[in-house]
Amino acid sequence: MSVGEDEKSMEPEHPAPAENEVAEHHAQDDPSDEAQDEAELPAPEAEAERTPTRRSRRMNPADDASVKDEAQADGTSDAWDAMEDAPESTDEGVTRCVCGSTDENLGLMIQCETCKCWQHCSCMGMHTEDDCPDVYYCEQCRPENHTELLRSYGFLPAKVAKRGASRGSRQAVAKESARELQEAREAIRVLAEENAARLRGENVAEGRARGPGSQRSVSKRRTMNSRDIGEDGWEQIPPGLLLEKEEPPADDESDETRKRKRSTEAPEATPEPNGGPSEMAKRRRLQAEAAQRERKQDEEKKEAAERSRKERAAPREESKPRHPNQYTYRGRQETPVSAVPPRSREARRVARDANSRSATPLPDGSSHLPSHTMPEHLAHLAYLQPPTTGDEEAAAERVAPQPGLPEPFALITPIDPSIKIRYPQKRMTMGEMRKRVRAINEYVTRVQIEAVEREKRVQFLGSIVQSDAGDAPPEPTALPMSMRFVEQLTDDLNQFQRRFGAGAAGAARVEEDQPTPKRASPFSPKHSVPLKRTSSGSSLSSLDSLDLDEPTSFQPYKTISRNVFVSRPRIYGDSPVCQCHPDSACDERCINRFMQVLCNPRKCPCGKRCTNTSFDKRPSPPLDVVYVGARGWGLVTPTALHKGQYLGQYCGELIYMEEAMRRAHSVYAARKNYYFIEYDASAGEVIDAGLRGNKLRFVNHSCEPNCYFEKWLLSGSEEGRNAEYQLALFALRDIRAGEEITYDYGWSAFQPPTLDENGQMISGERCLCGAPSCTGWLARIPKKRGLSRHPKDGEAKTQLQIPTTHAAPAPSAQGPQRRRVRRQPVKDEEEIPMRSAEKALARAARARRRRARLAQRSPTAAASKRTRGGSSSEPRSYEGEHAVPSKARKVGHMELTPSETPSLGSSDSPLSSPLSSLSSMSPPPSSPESSPLTPCVLVFEPSSPMDSYWDYGYEGPLFDPAESTPDLNAMLWPREDRASQVVE
Numbered sequence: 001m002s003v004g005e006d007e008k009s010m011e012p013e014h015p016a017p018a019e020n021e022v023a024e025h026h027a028q029d030d031p032s033d034e035a036q037d038e039a040e041l042p043a044p045e046a047e048a049e050r051t052p053t054r055r056s057r058r059m060n061p062a063d064d065a066s067v068k069d070e071a072q073a074d075g076t077s078d079a080w081d082a083m084e085d086a087p088e089s090t091d092e093g094v095t096r097c098v099c100g101s102t103d104e105n106l107g108l109m110i111q112c113e114t115c116k117c118w119q120h121c122s123c124m125g126m127h128t129e130d131d132c133p134d135v136y137y138c139e140q141c142r143p144e145n146h147t148e149l150l151r152s153y154g155f156l157p158a159k160v161a162k163r164g165a166s167r168g169s170r171q172a173v174a175k176e177s178a179r180e181l182q183e184a185r186e187a188i189r190v191l192a193e194e195n196a197a198r199l200r201g202e203n204v205a206e207g208r209a210r211g212p213g214s215q216r217s218v219s220k221r222r223t224m225n226s227r228d229i230g231e232d233g234w235e236q237i238p239p240g241l242l243l244e245k246e247e248p249p250a251d252d253e254s255d256e257t258r259k260r261k262r263s264t265e266a267p268e269a270t271p272e273p274n275g276g277p278s279e280m281a282k283r284r285r286l287q288a289e290a291a292q293r294e295r296k297q298d299e300e301k302k303e304a305a306e307r308s309r310k311e312r313a314a315p316r317e318e319s320k321p322r323h324p325n326q327y328t329y330r331g332r333q334e335t336p337v338s339a340v341p342p343r344s345r346e347a348r349r350v351a352r353d354a355n356s357r358s359a360t361p362l363p364d365g366s367s368h369l370p371s372h373t374m375p376e377h378l379a380h381l382a383y384l385q386p387p388t389t390g391d392e393e394a395a396a397e398r399v400a401p402q403p404g405l406p407e408p409f410a411l412i413t414p415i416d417p418s419i420k421i422r423y424p425q426k427r428m429t430m431g432e433m434r435k436r437v438r439a440i441n442e443y444v445t446r447v448q449i450e451a452v453e454r455e456k457r458v459q460f461l462g463s464i465v466q467s468d469a470g471d472a473p474p475e476p477t478a479l480p481m482s483m484r485f486v487e488q489l490t491d492d493l494n495q496f497q498r499r500f501g502a503g504a505a506g507a508a509r510v511e512e513d514q515p516t517p518k519r520a521s522p523f524s525p526k527h528s529v530p531l532k533r534t535s536s537g538s539s540l541s542s543l544d545s546l547d548l549d550e551p552t553s554f555q556p557y558k559t560i561s562r563n564v565f566v567s568r569p570r571i572y573g574d575s576p577v578c579q580c581h582p583d584s585a586c587d588e589r590c591i592n593r594f595m596q597v598l599c600n601p602r603k604c605p606c607g608k609r610c611t612n613t614s615f616d617k618r619p620s621p622p623l624d625v626v627y628v629g630a631r632g633w634g635l636v637t638p639t640a641l642h643k644g645q646y647l648g649q650y651c652g653e654l655i656y657m658e659e660a661m662r663r664a665h666s667v668y669a670a671r672k673n674y675y676f677i678e679y680d681a682s683a684g685e686v687i688d689a690g691l692r693g694n695k696l697r698f699v700n701h702s703c704e705p706n707c708y709f710e711k712w713l714l715s716g717s718e719e720g721r722n723a724e725y726q727l728a729l730f731a732l733r734d735i736r737a738g739e740e741i742t743y744d745y746g747w748s749a750f751q752p753p754t755l756d757e758n759g760q761m762i763s764g765e766r767c768l769c770g771a772p773s774c775t776g777w778l779a780r781i782p783k784k785r786g787l788s789r790h791p792k793d794g795e796a797k798t799q800l801q802i803p804t805t806h807a808a809p810a811p812s813a814q815g816p817q818r819r820r821v822r823r824q825p826v827k828d829e830e831e832i833p834m835r836s837a838e839k840a841l842a843r844a845a846r847a848r849r850r851r852a853r854l855a856q857r858s859p860t861a862a863a864s865k866r867t868r869g870g871s872s873s874e875p876r877s878y879e880g881e882h883a884v885p886s887k888a889r890k891v892g893h894m895e896l897t898p899s900e901t902p903s904l905g906s907s908d909s910p911l912s913s914p915l916s917s918l919s920s921m922s923p924p925p926s927s928p929e930s931s932p933l934t935p936c937v938l939v940f941e942p943s944s945p946m947d948s949y950w951d952y953g954y955e956g957p958l959f960d961p962a963e964s965t966p967d968l969n970a971m972l973w974p975r976e977d978r979a980s981q982v983v984e
C-alpha cells in the first residue's frame with residue numbers, strides 16, 4: 001500500500017447528517033429491500049424484527065436528541081414523526097462489529113461517534129441499554145476503551161501481576177508495558193486490515209443487496225469528507241495508530257508475541273480475495289491458541305505448586321542434595337537442579353526452595369545432613385555441625401576430628417530438623433555483623449551464667465555432703481571442654497566488639513595503656529561471684545534464695561547522659577580554679593584533681609586542654625547489660641579494665657528524698673529494684689535512675705566489689721552548700737573481660753535494717769553477691785550499735801521466723817550468742833528506724849534552711865537559681881566560695897556521724913566511704929505479718945517532709961496528712977517555675 005493511499009484511508013471520518021435531510025434521508029431509505037421484506041411479514045413478526053433496529057437508533061442519543069430538538073424548533077414535528085416511524089435499516093454508517101458479522105438483527109446495536117459504524121452491543125460487552133454509554137467509540141477509534149475486550153479476543157496479552165518496586169522489577173514492568181502497547185497496535189492493525197478486506201467483499205454484496213439507496217448513503221459520506229474515506233469508502237484505523245506500526249518490535253518481545261505477529265501478518269502476505277470468512281477463522285484460531293496457552297500456563301503453575309508442596313512434605317532423605325543461597329558447590333555429586341532452569345517464576349521459586357534445603361557436603365565429599373546445611377562459604381565448618389535428631393549415628397560416623405581443629409561437639413544435643421538455621425551470608429555489613437555478635441554474646445553470657453549457677457549449686461551440695469562426712473571441701477573441677485569453647489568464643493566476640501563494636505573508637509582511646517586483656521573465665525576461682533562455702537553446711541546463698549528463673553525484661557527507662565534536675569533547678573556556682581601550668585592539661589598534679597574537684601574549662605589555666613573536666617563527655621569503656629540470675633540484671637565488661645579506670649557517670653533525676661519515698665510507694669511500688677543513689681546526704685538529695693538513667697543503674701552490689709563510686713565536685717562549694725556533684729564509677733582493681741561490675745552499695749538510713757531485740761537483723765533483702773565476707777543482707781548493720789554483722793550460720797533461718805521483735809528469742813542450737821556486745825536498750829519496736837529517718841530528714845531540713853538563708857542574703861545566690869541556658873551578668877559569690885572542698889568527701893567522712901545516725905552510711909569499709917549509696921533499697925514489705933518492722937513506714941509521715949519546706953517560705957495550702965503524699969515538688973516549685981527552671 002502506497003503512502004498516498006494510506007493517507008487517504010487513514011484520515012478519520014466525521015460524518016454528520018444534514019439537519020434538514022433527516023426526514024428525507026429516512027424516507028428515501030423506505031423502499032429498501034429490507035423494508036419490503038418487513039412489510040411482507042405478519043404484523044407481530046415485523047414488529048419483533050423492527051424493535052432491535054429501532055432501539056439501536058436510540059443508542060446514538062446525541063443524534064436523536066439534536067434531530068428531535070431541531071425538528072421541534074423548526075416546527076417540523078411531522079418530520080420527526082416520520083423519522084420515528086421510518087424503518088431503520090437505512091441509517092447512516094455500516095455495520096462493523098468485532099464478531100465479524102454484519103447482521104443487523106442480532107439485538108441491540110450501538111454506533112461509534114467517530115466512524116459511525118454500528119456494532120452489536122452484546123459483542124462489545126454491553127448487554128442492556130443501561131450498559132451503553134451516552135457517547136460511544138468503537139474499539140478502533142478508542143482502543144483504550146476496549147482493552148479488556150481486545151484482551152479477551154487475544155489481541156492483547158494477559159495481565160501480568162504487578163511486581164515489587166525494585167529496580168529490576170520496574171524495568172520488567174516497563175518492558176511489559178512496551179510489549180503490551182506493541183501488541184495493542186498490532187491488534188488494531190489486524191482488525192483494520194481485516195475490516196477493510198471484509199468491507200471490500202461486503203460492500204459488493206451489500207451494494208447488490210441494498211441497491212442504489214445504500215450506495216448513495218456511502219457516496220454521501222464520501223462527499224461530506226472525502227479526505228476521510230479510503231478507496232472503498234471504509235475507514236477504520238484510528239489516527240496515528242498505523243503510523244507507529246512500522247516501529248521495530250521491542251527486543252524483549254516474547255516468542256508468543258512474535259508467533260502471533262507472524263500469524264497475524266500472514267493475511268497481509270496472502271490477502272483474502274474477499275476478506276471475511278477466512279480472516280475470521282484465523283482470528284478465531286488465534287484466540288483459541290491464546291486461550292490454550294493461558295490454560296497451559298495455569299496448569300504449569302499448578303503443577304509447580306503441587307511439586308513444591310510435595311517436596312516440602314517429603315522426608316528429608318528424599319530431598320535432593322542441593323545448595324542454599326544459590327551458591328554452587330563444586331564437590332557436589334548429584335546434579336541438584338535440572339540443567340534447564342524452569343521458565344516460570346513459580347517453577348524457579350520451587351527450584352530455589354529445593355536448593356535451600358539441600359545438604360552440605362562434607363570435606364570428604366559426602367553429604368552431611370540434608371536439613372541443616374551450610375552454604376559453601378561455611379563448608380569448612382560443616383563437620384562441626386551437630387547432627388539432627390535421628391541422624392546422630394550416621395553423623396558420628398561421617399564426622400571425623402580434623403587435625404589442628406577442636407573436636408566436634410559430639411555431646412551437644414542433636415538439632416531438631418524442624419529448626420531453621422539462619423546461616424550468615426557470605427557478604428555482610430558491619431551493622432549486621434555487630435548485631436550478630438551482640439546476639440551471640442548475650443547468648444554466651446547467659447550460658448556462662450547458667451553454668452556458674454549450676455556450678456555453685458553442685459559445689460554447695462558437694463560441700464554439704466563433704467562437711468557432713470567431715471571431709472575437706474572438693475576442689476573445683478576442670479572446665480568441661482564445651483565451656484572452654486564458650487570461653488574462647490567469648491574472647492573472640494569481645495575482641496570483635498572492642499575493635500568494631502559501638503563506641504569502639506572511644507574505648508580504644510581509653511584502653512591505649514591497658515595491658516592485653518586476659519581470657520575471662522567465669523569458672524576461675526577468682527571470679528567476682530565466688531561460691532560461699534561454710535563449715536556448718538549452711539550458706540546464705542543457699543538454694544532457696546537462688547532464683548534461677550528465666551530473665552524477665554527490665555522496666556523500660558529513658559537513657560540520659562547527664563543528670564536531670566527535677567526537685568530543684570541546677571545551681572551554677574563557681575568552682576575552685578587550679579594553678580596548673582597550661583601545658584600540663586591538669587594531669588595528676590592538678591590540685592583540683594587531687595581534691596576530686598572538676599575544673600571549669602572556661603576558668604582553668606589549661607583551657608580546652610584541661611583533662612579534668614566534666615564526666616559527661618569522657619570516654620568510657622563499653623559495658624553490657626546481662627542477666628545475672630537471682631540478682632536480676634547486671635553490668636558485665638566485655639573488655640579487660642585496669643585499676644583506677646573510669647567506667648562511667650551515674651546519671652538520673654535529682655530529687656529530694658521525700659520525692660524518692662513518694663516514688664518508692666507509688667511509681668515503683670510494684671517493682672523489685674530501686675535505682676536510688678545518694679547525691680547529697682546533708683541536703684537529702686538523691687539521684688533516681690528508675691525512670692531516666694544510664695547503664696550504670698544496673699550495677700549490682702557486692703560485699704567484695706571490683707569498683708567504687710567517687711563523688712566529684714562539679715561547681716559551688718560544700719561549705720556554701722551550693723555544690724553540684726557528679727558520681728563517677730572507677731575500677732577498684734584490674735577487672736578481667738567478662739567479669740561483672742559491682743560496687744559496695746554502702747547502705748544508708750533509707751533502708752534501715754529491721755532488728756530483733758537482740759540486735760539481729762530479721763528482715764530485709766538477702767545479699768546474693770556470694771563474696772566470702774558477705775554480710776548476708778542488702779543492708780549495712782552498724783557495728784557501733786552493737787549489732788552483729790549478719791546472722792550466723794545456722795541461726796539465720798530460725799531468727800527469720802521470729803514474727804516480732806517482742807517474740808522470745810529462739811533457743812539456739814549452738815548455745816548462747818557467741819559475740820558479747822554492749823547494746824543500747826531497745827525502747828520500742830519502731831524507734832530505731834524512726835530515729836534514723838527523722839534525724840536524716842531534720843538534717844536535710846537544716847541544710848535547706850541554710851540554702852534558703854543564703855538565697856535571701858545574697859541576691860547573686862538567688863540568681864544562681866537559673867536554668868543552664870539563662871544568663872547572669874553578675875558575678876556569683878557564695879559562702880565559702882573558692883574554699884578548698886572538704887577533704888571529708890575524699891576520705892568518706894559523712895556529715896551524719898555513725899553515732900548520731902547509726903544507719904546513715906557509717907561504714908568501716910573504705911569502699912563505701914566516698915559515697916553513701918541509697919541504691920536498691922528493698923520495697924517495703926506489704927504485709928505486717930511478713931515483717932512487723934517496716935523500714936520506710938516512719939519516714940512517710942507526711943509532716944516530716946513538710947517541715948523542711950516551711951523553711952523555704954512555703955505559704956501554700958496545708959494538706960491533710962490523712963491524704964496521700966502530696967506532690968512536694970509542686971508545692972516547692974510552682975508548676976510554671978518548674979517548667980522554666982528544671983534543666984533537662
Ligand SMILES: C[S@@+](CC[C@H](N)C(=O)[O-])C[C@H]1O[C@@H](n2cnc3c(N)ncnc32)[C@H](O)[C@@H]1O
Pocket residue numbers: 554630631632633634672673674675676697698699700701702766767768769778919920921922
Ligand atoms: C540498682 S538495682 C541493680 C540492677 C538490678 N539487678 C536490676 O535487675 O535492675 C539494685 C537491685 O538489684 C538487686 N541486687 C543488687 N545487688 C544484689 C546482691 N548482691 N544480691 C541480691 N540482689 C542484688 C536488688 O534487688 C537490688 O534492689
